[in-house]
Amino acid sequence: MSDVSAERNDRRRHVPRHIAIVMDGNGRWAKARMMPRQAGHRAGAESVRQVVEAAGKMGVEVLTLFAFSSENWSRPQEEVSVLMDLFLRTLEKESVRLHEHNVRIRMIGDRARLSRRLQEQMASAEALTADNTGLTLVIAASYGGRWDLARAARRMAQDARDGQLDPNEINEQCMTSYLSLDGLPEPDLLIRTGGEKRISNFLLWHLAYAELLFVDTLWPDFGTDELHAAVDAFAGRERRFGMTAEQVERVGRA
Known part of the structure; x- marks a missing residue:
């Protein structure tokens, strides 16, 4: 094996299976350029395109993007309308292209708050790409972690009431199966752009053991090079999962 091939294989071993990103900074990016906020959101959509392509080429299995949070509904109605329209048009435009690149699209979040047209487009994108075997792109829209947990609790309570779930058998694995990312590996790396240091x-639930990386780069300026830098930073960290460094080393040699 050549040195180049060995280096490439070594790099792939350190690529996270699942990367989650809080895409922050569109508005500040636009403000710094004396442009309307919607210009920042449009520029951010281009960053999404670059990062999805780069993640697929790197061998990432799952990429989850926080597109619109439960709390974002409290933003000015004009901005919410712009975001929803951009989301719809981007989904209409990109679904076919993503399908052609073997990307599977999965949506998570409270769809009941979204327009019927957007709900239909989301379902169409998921159906179109359902059998694809490449990168799974998860888009979190109208999503919140507390909403996810509350919904899971309601569903478990309903199943327990219907006799389909024994409360004594509820454990972490059971809980995970009722959450939005059921069937997918938990995020290994969370990236938040824009300089803020919170999730x-x-x-x-899913970020319990994720590596957290907060970068100052505003989302519209985050592209292929920045994603590679984030993955390189991830590769330099030691993930212990409660074990000692010596135990981790022994597991690595096994």
Whole structure:
């Protein structure tokens, strides 16, 4: 094996299976350029395109993007309308292209708050790409971690009442199966752009052991190079999952 091939294989071993991103900074990016906020959101959509393509090429299995939070509904109605329209048009435009690149699209969040047209487009994108075997792109829209947990609790309570779930058998694995990311690996790496250092009600259950990386780069300026830098930073961290460094080393040698 050549040195280049060995380096490439070594790099792939350190690529996270699942990357989650809080895409923050569109508004500030636009403000710094004396442009309307919607210009920042449009620029951010281009960053999404770059990052999805780069993640697929790197061998990432799942990429989850926080597109619109439960709390974002409290923003000015004009901005919410712009965001929803951009989301709809981007989904209409990109679904076919993503399908052609073997990307599977999965949506999570409270769809009841979204327009019927957007709900239909989301369902169409999921159906179109359902059998694809490449990168799984999860888009969190109208999503909140607390909403996810509350919904899971309601569903478990209903199943227990119907005799389909024994409360004594509820454990972490059972709980996970009722949450939005059921069937997918938990995020290994959370990236938040824009300089803020909080997770903002994103994937509260699933981020328990994720590596957290907060970068100052505003989302419209975050692209392929920045994603590679984030993955390189991830590769330099030691993930212990409660074990000692010596135990981790022994597991790595096994």
